[in-house]
Amino acid sequence: MLRYKKALLIIMLLTISLACDLPAAMSKAIGKQVRTQIASQSQSQAIGTPTATFNVGIHTEVSSPNNFLSLTKNFSSFDPLTGLNYSYVILENNSTDPLDIITDYTGNITWFDENNQFIDENEIYGVSTNIFPQEKQLYKFYVDKSKLQGRKISLIRFELTKIGTVKSFDSGLKDRISQQKWSHPFVTTKPGTFQIEPFLVDWAIGKSKVVVQNNTNAKIKPLVVGLYYNEKNELVGVGKSGSFELPALGSANVDLVTTNLTSVPVKMEYYVEMPSTKSVPEMMDILYP
DSSP, X not given: OHHHHHHHHHHXXXXXXXXXXXXXXXXXXXXXXXXXXXXXXXXXXXXXXXXXXXXXEOEEEEEOSOTTEEEEEEEEEEXXXXXXXXXXXXXXXXXXXXXXXXXEEEEEEEEEETTSOEEEEEEEEEEEEXXXXXXXXXXXXXXXXXXXXXXXXXXXXXXXXXXXXXXXXXXXXXXXXXXXXXXXXXXXXXXXXXXXXXXXXXXXXXXXXXXXXXXXXXXXXXEEEEEEEOTTSOEEEEEEOXXXXXXXXXXXXXXXXXXXXXXXXXXXXXXXXXXXTSOHHHHHHHHOO
């Protein structure tokens, strides 16, 4: 009888021990399943058939009064994960006139809901910049979530109404600039690898590696912008690096991450922005001391 009670006690202890280990075993199994899912998603995304969730694209209209300033590249998206709405417009200076350095611009942005009803408006007034001829710059904006009040953005209008250039500056600076023979772009890019990876298990982000080459004799702190296109040559995502030190005539490897993809890109394009915090005279002192 004593031997029977001892055996029963051992069985009970083993049962309790197994029950205590069950959550840990389940946790290991779930962890393995998640890792397998991520690996599977990474593999499928590498061949262009991701299973992860993407952002939602929003129609955006842009216009500009100057023919030499192109606003044709634009992208807006809604992030269901954070509820944020972001828009990006590429300001591209198509002029070849050295005096057409864009120094400031004025305009407005308007958001509309699915019923074409007004949501919000933001005035762009006298934004200082330095977009040199044949160079680009990214403009990013968003609408505050408190303005939505349960509505969804279906249309964004971005309109520039006034653009200032160096031609309105004093004659001394104009004479100095007009004598320059621009070599563009100031910094060239060489695309490296690109891949889509899951984020938080089922969210898609894009990762890029880019090599940049400084074509100037000046040390600068630029940043890299990545543009991601679908098969219709439409933007489906925009990425942006932080600023970094780039030695004169030197090169650097740069990593970009984009979290706003709305579909799988089939083409990637990169460009380098000059420091936008510097004024035109300061940039002239850096590039042509």
